[in-house]
Each structure stands twice: as C-alpha cells, then as structure tokens.
Amino acid sequence: MAAEAPKSVFDFTVKDIRGNDVSLSEYNGKVLLIVNVASQCGLTNSNYKELNVLYERYKSKGFEILAFPCNQFAGQEPGSNEDIQEVACTRFKAEFPIFDKVEVNGKDAVPLYKFLKSQKGGYFGDGIKWNFTKFLVNKEGKVVERYAPTTSPLKIEKDIQNLLESS
Template structure:
C-alpha cells in the first residue's frame, strides 16, 4: 500500500487523486494559520521553490484539531497562505488528522510512521516525507524546521 491509494479535496474544492503525484518526492504537512509554528510556511515554500523542478511536491492539509488554531474556511485559509507566505504548493481542504473522523490518508501515515510517544499526530506542522513510490520514509515533529530536512529531501530526490 502507498499514499497513491488515497484522494483528498483541494482547497479549491476539487477531488485530487494522490496517485497524480506518482514518481515525486512528497512532504505532507498538517498546517494551521494561528499556530506558533505557522511561520514554517515560509520555510516550506522555500523548499518547494528550490526543489519543485527536481520532483518535490509539498501538500498542506489545514487542521483545526489543536487549540482551534485553524478556524477559517478554505477560502480564508487559502488567502492567508498566499498573502502572508506566498504559498504556491498544493493546499487541501481542512481535515481531521486524528480521532474517529480522521482523513484516511492520516490514518495510513500514522500507522506507517508512528510518533515517539503516541501513534497519533500531537500538533500542527507534523511532517511526513514520502518517497517516489508513495511510501512513508520519515516523520518529523512539529518543531522540526523545514530547512533542517533539506538533506533528507535531496537524498529522496536522488534515489
């Protein structure tokens, strides 16, 4: 199994098959606009700009499950990301990343790469690095800055 078995609604409301990203290295991130880690959008965008031509895709999934830090609707979230951080990577519609209503993609991701203390995602900006075959190769904690995983991305792109 891989992430290519899943689909999700983009922030523009279109259903997107993750199999469309087959052959790319992907960084999946659960995001929030009102979080202490929100400035990571800048680092994520820089990674995307640096490596998109080599096959990196970044997929942002807004989530409001952690202290109500993503209260806006999809239009507000999209506008915030573009206006404040110049985000051009693919953002998706708001999802749950844990609990009984968790999006199936995040159930899969946390099964493949459980956290240190708990399998569930504990906070915004948890990141999952996916190889060109759609398999999870690493999970990063919310406090891990995007620039600190640059080498892992480069390694995955070179495989």
C-alpha cells in the same frame, strides 16, 4: 470482497481547498512532504517561510509539498477554506497545493492521515501531536520519515535531496 488495503499514499483521493477530488496518484514518482498546517500557530511563520524555500529549490526536481489545514490543535485554523487559502497564499506566499481542511486524529481523521500514522508512528504513539507534523514520502508513495512539529523544514533538506537523487 473487501477493498485492498492502501499500499502507498498514491492510493488515496483527497479534496483540494475548492472541494475538488484530487487523486494523489498524480504525484506518483515525486518526493512528497505532507504537512498539517494552521494559520494561527506559533510555528506558522517559520514553517511557511521554510516550506516555501524548500519548494522553490526542489519543485522542478520532482518535489511537492501537500498542505492539509487542520483545526484540531487549540483551534488555530478556525477559518473557512477561503480564509485559509487567503492566509496561506497571500500572507505566506505559499505556491504549493493547499487541500481541504481535515481532521488528522480521532474517529473522523481522514483516511490519508490514518495511513500516514500507521506507517510512521510518533514518539508517543500514533496521534499527531500538533500543527506542522511532517511526513516525508518517497517516489513510490512510501512514508520514509516523520518529523515533529518543531523540526524546522530546512533541517530535513538533506533527506529530501537523498530521496530526489535515488532512482
């Protein structure tokens, strides 16, 4: 019997930056922003800064940011998981969870990203175009919006508020 197709992001298990399994079901009931991050991108400073602002404002209200490092765009996340954690947590002061480095495109894309892209294709098809593509997920684990890498995290604050306020 074939496994049931995932119905929400809460059906996935991913690896954290230390290699431990994390069931995304532990975020059930929270609004999520899932982002593919990179340490050496032109968008890195502004995105981490604004993601930190959003996280500070809404983490106590049921909001979580899940960051997935990815080296598929111009090799801008070349380091090991330890290097990535050092940059994200020390240089950019990220307090939100950073996960294992993943591939978001191609045959080796992780299942979570295949699901995200199947739920919300991009402007030019499904592929993730660059670092800091953002997926907004509601409390039921459904992908409700996809934002371009150049969309400032603070520009989506209203969408996050609306999801947090919906029951």
